[in-house]
Structure formats: C-alpha cells, structure tokens
Amino acid sequence: MSEKPRLLPVDEADLQEKTLASLAPYRDQDGRIYTIWATLAHHEDALRRFLVFGNHVLGKNTLPLRSRELMILRIAARAQAAYEWDQHVRIARRAGLADETILAAATGARDGLDELDRVLLDATDSLVDRQGVDDGLWDRLIAHLSTEQVIDVLYTVGQYLTVATVINTLGVRVEGEPALPLPGPADLKEVPV
Template sequence: MSGEVPEKARVRPRDEGELQEKTLASLAPYRDGDGRIFTIWSTLAHHEDALRRFLVFGNHVLGKNTLPLPSRELMILRIAARAQAAYEWDQHVRIARRAGLTDDIILAAAAGDRDGLDELDRVLLTATDSLLDRQSVDDELWGRMAALLSTEQIIDVLYTVGQYLTIATVINTLGVQVEGDLALPLPEPTDQKEEAA
C-alpha cells in the first residue's frame, strides 16, 4: 500500500492573501507555532468550499473522537507508515509524543509490531491493517472490537482510518512536502499485514 511522494509539490500551497475570509476563519486553529497555516491545509485551499467542509469532519476525527488519544495516534501512524506519507507521519509523531507515546512504541506500531501494546491497541492496529487491506474486518476481529469498544467507538475507528487514508492519498498525490526536518525518520515499508494481535 505504500505510496510514492513526488520530490517537489505538484500543487503549491496557496498564499494566505489569496484566501476568502471564511476560509481563513476556518483555518484559524490550523496554524503552526509561527502562525503559518499548515501546508496540507494551504494546499487543499485550492478548493476552498470543499476544504471548509472537510475540516468539520476532520475536527471530529482529530478533536472529538471517542477513542483514546494515544490509541488513535498509533492507528494514524500505522496508516502514514504504510502509505509512506511523510507529511502525515511527521505531524502525528509530534502529536503522539505530546500524548505520551515513546519513539520506540511509535516505531514498533508503525512497523506492525504489536508486542508490548495493550489488548485495545493490538486490536485497533489489527483493525487498521484489515481496513486498509480489505476495507472490512472478519467476524473474529469484529467480535474482539465489539468486546472492547462501544458502537460509537467502532464507528470512530472506521472514520479515523478513512480520514487518514484520504489525507495520505492527498499528500502522496499532490506532493505535500514536510515542513522542515522529520521529527522521527519515516520507517521503510514492511510486508507485515494484519497479523494476529
């Protein structure tokens, strides 16, 4: 499933001065420490109406998700690593560290290694791989998910995988470039898929 990111952006980020006021208002929370709009969003601002709508859904997945924050981040990092989406990887390594995850756990989960993780995270990473590979889960995995998660949380699993696969696809296709140096090197893709947790 690993992607191929162009060495240069295929679509350059838009300058802030080109954006509508309502788009700027929607992007107010999506700025870096220097006040610049994150590159992913200034790139997607070429389609301002769609971006504003997408941000509403993205805000749910990133900010109002019912899954534990560290667990959600492990799922996103697994998606980014499998897709080789460096921009997504870099942003979420930083978020995962703030959520208390160590680099060893981040790298292990990204590689598909579930040793040392609790049962919930093992199940969530297995579900992430299954959803990426087959766009579904089998009955056995469904039972394990249902034993640990509410229906609302299971829906958030599906939304999280869908959202971040979409973002990885955007990054890889449009050539969204990392802002500076990677916080942690992006692991090489592995053939490891959907192992039993």
C-alpha cells in the same frame, strides 16, 4: 510520492475570509497555516467542509488519544505519507508516547502494546487491506469498544487514508526537519488479521 510538489500552498493573502476563519485552529507555532491545509485551499469550499469532518476525527473522536495516534501512524507508515507521519509523530509525543512505541506500532510490531491497541491496529490493517473486518475481528472490536467508538475507528481510518492519498498525490512536503524518520516499506511487517 511525487518527486516535487504538484500543487504549491495557496498564499494566505489569496484566501477568502471564511476560509481563514476555518483555518484559525490549523496553524503552527509561528502562526503559519499548515502546508496540507494551505495546499487544499485550492478548493476552498471543499476544504472548509473537510475540516468539519476532520475536526471530529482529530478533536472529538471517542477513541483514546494514544490509540487513535497509533492507528494514524500505522496508516502513514503503510502509505509512506511522510507529511502525515511527521505531524502525527509530534502529536503522539505530546500525548506521551515514546518513540519506541510509535515505531513498533507503525512497523506492525505488537509487543508491549495493550490488547485495545493491538485490536485497533489489527482493525486498521484489515480496513486498509480489505476495507472491512471479518467476524472474529469484529467480535474483538465490540468486546473493547462502544458502538460510537467502533464507528470512530472506521472514520479515523477513512479520514487518514484520504489524507495520505492527498499528501502523496499532491506532493505535500514535511515542514522543516522530520521529527522521526519514516520507516520504509522494508521495515513494515505483514500482520495477519
């Protein structure tokens, strides 16, 4: 990640009304636009389009919330995307996940996770590493998921790899104190899939 932000967030006063309307649900508890979205507002047309897809992945996804968050946290840890990590630790906690479960999934530990979460985390690692899954992993996915859910696995991994790339390249910083320290690269286990 860049040592400093490469793009600063756009001031809200400089945004078009249609962009502000699109960003209405993407504000923190104090009413401020989240830093990632204010940073991506340097390209307002693309941001509004990206939010439509992101809204599906985050808000209308057919995967269980718990599973989706574990996948996103694994991506954030592997990519060392601190902003993504911090935001999704907070979401995972609101979804009832304990810090031990969050850290276990993020570092590659599979102990204590149910079979669905293990399959989804294995798929996440395979998609990150190879941009696909082998036949054995495919069979495990379809044994647990509907066709729509399998497609949402692909969309979730793709979306959050994109977000991690944006965060790391543009130098988007965590807002305030981190909710939970991001595991470092040495803490991540290689999980054969």
